[in-house]
Amino acid sequence: MILQKLLGIDLPIIQAPMAGVQGSALAIAVSNAGGLGSLPCALLGLEAMRQELSAIRAQTSRPFNVNFFCHTQPEPSVERDAIWRETLAPYFAEYGIDASAIAAGPGRFPFSAATADALNEFRPAVVSFHFGLPSADLLARVRSWGAKILSSATTVDEARWLEERGVDAVIAQGLEAGGHRGHFLSDDLDTQVGTFAFVPQIVKAVKIPVIATGGIADARGVAAAMALGAAGVQIGTAYMLCPEATTSAVHRAALKSDAARITALTNLFTGRPARGIVNRIMRELGPMSAAAPAFPLATAAIMPLRAKAESLGSGEFSPLWAGQNASGCKEVSASALTRELAAAVVDARY
Template sequence: MSQWTDRRLLDLLGIDLPIIQGPLAGVTGAAMVIGVCRAGALGSLPCAMLGPEQIRLEVQAIRAATRNPLNLNFFCHQMPAVDVEREARWKETLKPYYQELGADFDAPTPVSNRAPFDETSCQLVEELRPEVVSFHFGLPDPALLDRVKATGARILSSASTVDEALWLEARGCDAIIAMGYEAGGHRAMFLSDDLNTQVGTMALVPQIVDAVQLPVIATGGIGDARGIVAALALGASAAQLGTAYLFTPEAKVSAAHHHALRHAKESQTALTNLFTGRPARGIVNRVMREIGPMSPLAPAFPRAGGALMPLRAKDEADFANLWSGQALRLGVELPSYELTLRLAEQTLAQLRRR
């Protein structure tokens, strides 16, 4: 497909379609990425919840199936100091659920962890040499970032405000992912923890496009070709879709998550910090309703989820994070390859009618 008029991102990343599969930590594996890459879009492997050997094996599987450009995605958070008192108060808040479900409250609390980009991650990038490396929550230490850039990888990172986009541009990003308030999963916010700074996709994308000189990728509430067309009309060079790929058979979603995605209404998602300690959008379930989706008691990211793990093991529907964006009702059940091609074909068809 050579009919795309804005080729800035296509040429920059070496892809054929202005579509990026959002990195869905804990859900995306090699099979989904392979389908997206084979279709000509950019497949993204989320690495924050994988160990080095797991990442290596996933990349080997992807490279064996396709040589098209690949994105490795990493988190850039700072690991917090352990706050024993806060974690004890948080677990005490959850004690009635332990008693109700028969979970062992006195057992050691599991550790919920997501690894930030570090020296080991950097060495892995230098070894595996992905064409694209994307980051969430800002950028890594400048010395590490310089080493990533030295591999030839293009650098992407997510911004949830214009100020964040300008910060990323000034520090060497090659393209900016403009993340609207509607997006599922963790907010990209890193210059502020004030949720009042967050802006919807339709308002955010054109303001970032006007503020930076880099190609912009729109994400958040984009669930089908109509959303991609809208993103392109707002000045974005491409769209990133996450929730849409949760409906593919390659997505490693639990039965409870699968059911929620297919039955929740568009109004039944909310930002919550209960599951990790950082705001992320998911489908509202019992624990979010009863405690409230945002709690000052939740330990700092990523440690909040540990105390919920024994409850999740008993009742996943009510005590697990069911990440989803607001466009979940647009999801269709197709393999990742077919979904990607369908999105591109329908987008081109709509653009021709304009």
Template sequence: MRIEPLLGTRLPIIQAPMAGVQNSALALAVCRAGGLGSLPCAMLSAEALVQELELLSAEAAGPWNLNFFAHSNPPAEAAREQQWRAALTPYYAELGLDIEAISAGAGRRPFDAATLELIAPFRPPVVSFHFGLPEAAMVERIKGWGGKVLSTATTLAEGRWLQTHGADAVIAQGLEAGGHRGHFLSTDLSLQMGTFALLPQLVAALDIPVIAAGGIADADGVAAAMALGAAGVQLGTSYLLCPEATTSQLHRAALQSEAAQHTALTNLFSGGAARGIVNRVMRELGPLSETPPPFPLAGGAITPLRSAAEQRGSSDFSPLWSGQNNSGCKAITAAELTLELAAKVGA
């Protein structure tokens, strides 16, 4: 079973949606090469999303994917927020910032009815989700215009849940993957497996295509995943050095340094577990901490530190998202990289 007939692509390659390091330019480049280009939408305003949709609709060669978060924002807890600010106060003082000036806000919007109405006129060919799926009526609306629905599973139980609730394909996200975990039935990280442990179990248990993601960086890795039954492969980290990505110079430098060899899961940047290159704040506060408020509420307090440090040429407080295997990062065009990644899987 291959993913191309379902998605309408020429290649079994999906570019992972990566908020903060890309816009539609990267997605369009991957589409032109025959893969599925993806646009991360959870951090876009309605106006920005419409602008990107207009570009994708007008310029995409082949199908494209919009990615949203299906989470629910937790209630704010004043005590937890104060605890988090107290932990960050020394850094605010160091950078000469006023911690009382922090603006509240989650920074990541869950998929909702208003967003569905906004995207519906554009009839996106593929809509993917992180953290489960939205309510059934929304899934059916997407399918009603012919859209395919994908979502991420980090465990066998999540894969089965997604199949039962209408996903057309499941993305098997291994523990090695960069960025946020797509878990939604449990946040217990001990339940997560590596990609090549999770993938064959999902393939055996599900009747829908399974897409491998996490720790796959090159054509050999893609071929290995396909040999284990993957219908396609989703890759993100390998695209971070492409000129079409908006990856910052600090992030690009980190990916090409010895520091890139050490990644860890951390909840310091958003409150949710996500994998990135270890930096100062992760070392000093511990990558996984009980202090930050839950996803996505932690971001409000740490973002000013990130901005101030980056203006000084430092990535001490920046989320340097990366998978464990960043050996495939290349400063070549996204189209060239997409073709390279698919070179060993055949037609």
């Protein structure tokens, strides 16, 4: 019950924040079911964030999590961008896209003073971060609201680093997890291990609660993670077919197909490794490419390809984020799924 007491929730289930496939509706449903719903804000401008947070406040009185990225925006490189666009040139030609008309853009936004100012109006019960933590002064502002702070670790060293900086719980992200790797102390992907090998190591290394994530898709997986010492579980992929999710039609189709069995880490869509279902562009360019600009600058050039292909019913140029285990994806309400995921641990009275 340690995580439930810490976060003020009934069930040890956290809905993973999934930028691009969800908004407030999914977070509301999970929080109202007794879990911790999450709102991803990396793709939201300040006004859009306020609107989503207002919707959550209007529809639940339960705790919820607001999630942010903590990356450092890279300096744009004209040379790197030119190489990337040249790499994509055959696809632009195939779809009749004028590469010269594609504007550059940041793609993702890190937590900032302006974000903190806007968030101060809502003072959420839980704030989580990906790619480390924001600056000490920004973190102090979040703490001043009384918010509990979570952040992801992909190695034991990262977990210890987070504990030293006072996070309330650490999210142990296993290799199986969908979406972006949360690494921040090293870019070496070989340092990340599977969830069920990783969780016991972190539990042994830190004194704060550990939240397992990656490849957990049903009640048995939740129970297994907690048997290994996790205080709770964060789940993303399993929620992506719920009606409250905004997962696109092509993404839903991929999750329901045999293609979902094969995922890979790729930097093609954003410039940073993230796990998704293998599609045409990943097969033809290789999932990892040195030509891709630094995160998040790779996004701008590939967006028109994605939009054009999706308009034709194709997800071959889309970031089809998913973990290695999509078997738990169900077209049921997020409330029902949350209760189902927690059933085994509730019966065991963890």
